[in-house]
Amino acid sequence: TPEMIKRFAAREPGPGCDQLIVLEQSPAGADLFMRIYNADGSEVGACGNAARCVAWLIMQENAQQTCRIETLSGIIGGSATSNEWITSIDMGRPKFDWQDIPLAEEFHDTRGIELQVGPIDAPILHTPSVVNVGNPHAIYWVKSFSNYDLSGLGPLLEHHPLFPERANISLAIVHSDTHIELKVWERGVGLTKACGSAACAAAVCASRNKLTEREVKVTLPGGDLWITWREDDHIIMTGAVALDGIIELATS
Numbered sequence: 001t002p003e004m005i006k007r008f009a010a011r012e013p014g015p016g017c018d019q020l021i022v023l024e025q026s027p028a029g030a031d032l033f034m035r036i037y038n039a040d041g042s043e044v045g046a047c048g049n050a051a052r053c054v055a056w057l058i059m060q061e062n063a064q065q066t067c068r069i070e071t072l073s074g075i076i077g078g079s080a081t082s083n084e085w086i087t088s089i090d091m092g093r094p095k096f097d098w099q100d101i102p103l104a105e106e107f108h109d110t111r112g113i114e115l116q117v118g119p120i121d122a123p124i125l126h127t128p129s130v131v132n133v134g135n136p137h138a139i140y141w142v143k144s145f146s147n148y149d150l151s152g153l154g155p156l157l158e159h160h161p162l163f164p165e166r167a168n169i170s171l172a173i174v175h176s177d178t179h180i181e182l183k184v185w186e187r188g189v190g191l192t193k194a195c196g197s198a199a200c201a202a203a204v205c206a207s208r209n210k211l212t213e214r215e216v217k218v219t220l221p222g223g224d225l226w227i228t229w230r231e232d233d234h235i236i237m238t239g240a241v242a243l244d245g246i247i248e249l250a251t252s
């Protein structure tokens, strides 16, 4: 139940988690169905970091080089790399239409929508890019993080009436045409150290806005991810998997 998930995910007394992942048999014949619950108990369609971890587990346990994971938003594919601890996920295609994100109002150009924070003539944040990569994201482009209190602004934007299904909110700094740095307020969670789907969302929006190449490194407080938006429109996320947290959980 949502109450049980909230208790399990609570950071106090801890260790807690951002998401609780439940693995089931896949009705569509993939290796598994991955059910994703946020810390607030809500069920959602995508989680890049969980996908990487679950793909790693499937491939290690079955000595496979690839795998298929069904989620509420479709089937995504995992593949092993030459490094045992680095996994790639094909996160599928981004959706940019306002109905698909979804937004409550029609916007033709989702590269930058009218959603500002602060006074009309001197907004603190403005013109976020929006995209759905299995879940909804809004990305504000900023020069530095120090002027913004994401823990204060995040909840307001997550619950803004423009987002009928709420949204994940990111602040993104474009350091170069191959490097983005990200801070994320996750829907149903709060500030996070890492968000794979936000990294994908920021990468495709940056490239769509001609701020970066189609292949970028995305730095989050918890580490780096490498995102490639392929010419066939699929987003490939590559990053590390570690077991330390799992060992800690299992023995405590």
Ligand SMILES: N[C@@H](CCC[C@H](N)C(=O)O)C(=O)O
Residues within 6 Å of the ligand: 018, 019, 038, 044, 045, 046, 047, 048, 049, 050, 135, 136, 168, 186, 187, 188, 189, 194, 195, 196, 197, 198
């Ligand atoms: N909070 C997100 C789902 C989880 C995102 C995740 N941590 C990731 O790595 O992508 C949502 O509600 O959409």
